[in-house]
Amino acid sequence: MSEHPTEATTPTREAGPDRRKEHVVPDLPPGVAPARVRTFVRRGRLSSLTKDRVERLAPARSVPDGPFEPAAAFGRTAPVVLEIGCGHGHAAIAYAAAFPERDILAMDVHTPGLARMLADADEAGVPNLRVEIGDAVLFLEERVTDATFDAVHLFFPDPWRKQKHTKRRFVSPANLDLLARVLKPRGHVLIATDQDFYAEHALAEVAAHPRFEAHRIDRPQWRPRDGFEAKGIAAGRTINELRLDLLP
Numbered sequence: 001m002s003e004h005p006t007e008a009t010t011p012t013r014e015a016g017p018d019r020r021k022e023h024v025v026p027d028l029p030p031g032v033a034p035a036r037v038r039t040f041v042r043r044g045r046l047s048s049l050t051k052d053r054v055e056r057l058a059p060a061r062s063v064p065d066g067p068f069e070p071a072a073a074f075g076r077t078a079p080v081v082l083e084i085g086c087g088h089g090h091a092a093i094a095y096a097a098a099f100p101e102r103d104i105l106a107m108d109v110h111t112p113g114l115a116r117m118l119a120d121a122d123e124a125g126v127p128n129l130r131v132e133i134g135d136a137v138l139f140l141e142e143r144v145t146d147a148t149f150d151a152v153h154l155f156f157p158d159p160w161r162k163q164k165h166t167k168r169r170f171v172s173p174a175n176l177d178l179l180a181r182v183l184k185p186r187g188h189v190l191i192a193t194d195q196d197f198y199a200e201h202a203l204a205e206v207a208a209h210p211r212f213e214a215h216r217i218d219r220p221q222w223r224p225r226d227g228f229e230a231k232g233i234a235a236g237r238t239i240n241e242l243r244l245d246l247l248p
């Protein structure tokens with residue numbers, strides 16, 4: 001069983017005949033592009049607590065519809081970071097608190113996690129944090145212009161362990177192209193993973209990509225040691241910390 005719950009929660013949904021069209025078919029013949037490769041899976045209904053938190057707290061932290069404009073979203077011009085797959089948002093909240101002179105947009109498709117983050121962010125204050133619910137790939141493709149972000153954070157992405165799910169891993173040639181486009185010159189991507197095979201996968205993808213250079217780095221001091229990091233360490237796994245530097 002996967003250590004990461006988004007993979008563990010879905011077998012029946014993915015196997016159902018009506019849902020199959022919504023998900024990627026990983027074994028397409030060469031040259032046939034899937035309509036959409038999802039790096040996540042859909043989950044169940046929202047609880048009333050989640051709905052209440054979203055209704056009450058999301059408006060103040062949402063970004064305006066349409067093209068993403070940091071100055072309009074944050075009400076100032078400052079370095080801006082995107083966290084993809086922020087989950088319950090502890091890292092994003094900690095980053096916003098540690099760097100009040102920077103802005104951070106935290107994204108996830110998982111509404112309950114984001115709702116919890118909205119509640120925690122409300123307690124923490126952090127006026128430099130905004131939240132977007134949705135698929136980061138679509139968001140970047142459709143709403144983000146070139147050279148928008150100073151950095152992108154990807155902490156403990158769903159590993160998609162099985163070979164047939166490789167295309168669902170967030171670090172892919174297409175997503176590296178996308179990140180290279182939306183990062184500012186000299187921008188970077190931070191990745192953390194407790195799955196050695198995912199780190200090797202990411203390093204191999206980056207080595208084959210012309211716009212990034214990867215380095216193993218020390219753990220960022222500001223990131224809380226909880227969630228997948230704590231679980232990985234408790235299980236005896238190493239936390240791989242990678243930094244991908246955008247090349248000129």
Ligand SMILES: C[S@@+](CC[C@H](N)C(=O)[O-])C[C@H]1O[C@@H](n2cnc3c(N)ncnc32)[C@H](O)[C@@H]1O
Pocket residue numbers: 004005006039040084085086087088089107108109110113134135136137154155156157158170227228
């Ligand atoms: C394993 S969880 C890690 C969450 C969080 N970073 C942490 O360390 O606790 C991966 C998260 O990425 C989200 N995710 C996967 N693909 C995504 C995408 N394309 N856009 C936004 N979120 C995505 C999932 O919904 C899930 O919450």
